[in-house]
Amino acid sequence: MPDHAATLQAWLEERDVRFMRVVWCDNGNMIRGKAMHIDALTRQLHQDFTCCGVGLSAAQQAISVVADVVAPGSGLGPVGEVWLVPVWETVQMLPYAPGQARVMGEMVKDGQPWPWCGRQFLRRMVQRAADRGLVIKAAFEPEFYLLRRDDDLIQPADTSPFAATLAMDIHQGVVMAIADALSAQGLAVEQYYPESGPGQQEISVRYTDALAAADQHIVYRETVKAVAYQHGLVASFVPKLFEAHAGSGCHLHLSVWQGDGPGQAPAGQRNLMPGENGGLSAIAQSFTAGLLHHLPGLMAITTPSPNSYRRLQPHCWSGAYRVWGMDNREAALRVPSNLNFPSPTHLELKTVDGAANPYLALGGAIAAGLDGIALSTPLPDPVQQDPGSLSEAERRDRAIDLLPQSLDEAIAALENDAILLDALGKPLAQTHLAVRRAELAAMQGMTLEAESKLLLDRY
Incomplete structure (x- = not known):
């Protein structure tokens, strides 16, 4: 460069x-x-x-x-x-x-x-990890809808179900153009499939160092929307567009690596996530525990729109409960297992969506995880079933919490989270909270249809 x-x-x-x-x-x-x-x-x-x-x-x-x-x-x-x-x-x-x-x-x-700069906030959190000899690697996994705008109506661009090859054929032209444009900008495209909602898509890209991962997500969003527009379509990352169809998440995949020592090349970095017998290492457990502990306040950053909470419901694979689990897609923190590699290699934070500024979301997640490492926070037992299927008494006995169900609840949690507020710094925290409160007030009482029209071209 x-x-x-x-x-x-x-x-x-x-x-x-x-x-x-x-x-x-x-x-x-x-x-x-x-x-x-x-x-x-x-x-x-x-x-x-x-x-x-x-x-x-x-x-x-x-x-x-x-x-x-x-x-x-x-x-x-x-x-x-x-x-x-x-x-x-x-x-x-x-x-x-x-x-x-x-x-x-x-x-x-x-x-x-300037302390209000989101990218510099993430840079500070990356340096905070480096001061502990750690490198954070990450990738955002966005879902988005391809839509057709007919006068004042917004309709899905197809009606195919999950992973239907027909949907691949219908959208072959636009998906190939998006993938080629992403590749031309240096993003390593890994996988594509039609998601659960009609017209919903997922194109995943490879992980990289944290700051580059947030940059990649900006490139991704810009590219998807621009290429879709050139194909006569609207692409939208809005968390919840249609009542009867799946919402769109933007899951954040995270891993903790040993930093380069003096004189070491990047090839000397080592993934610290795998432990013994296919479990998490001690440092990965503490990092995960930190994320779980701070998750209610973190959601004012990672799911920061009133619309976000229309998606974050039990039994929707969106992570409505503050639990973690191996391969549990109802857990807010999923630990994917691998068949052909050392396992596990990373965490998946599911309570992230397309309303989140990627620099703030990733920086906040790093701050939460590093706090867990600093305090050696113990990790609760994994939950290996849908927590929404348990009775209230069973959840209470196992200390399973329902996460904030509205933006105002998440804002209140962030206002009481000294670690996250300190990481953001007073200027950025004050402004971010003010912006999100303004959005909450402006969208008060809106129908989902009104929210969808308002947010469609925003993100």
């Missing part, structure tokens, strides 16, 4: 770039960007490569997805400007937008990292 002005200029000229999008993801999980024309970018490169960027109103981090207005109580307002600085190692051509490139941006003020 370009590392100074001359190589970047050559890279841009070779690819005939005319616009460079500098992209960020805000607290409402909208992917936003400002595009620099090549002439303006060239002038900046000649002046100072390290100070390239675009100006941005500080209040942009306090905007809700419901309306482009500043959320009350966010701590931000009309006064204040930050600088959105390109992270040049993330620059990529956009295969679906000829002549345009994208680069991830980080927010800076007075030459210093």
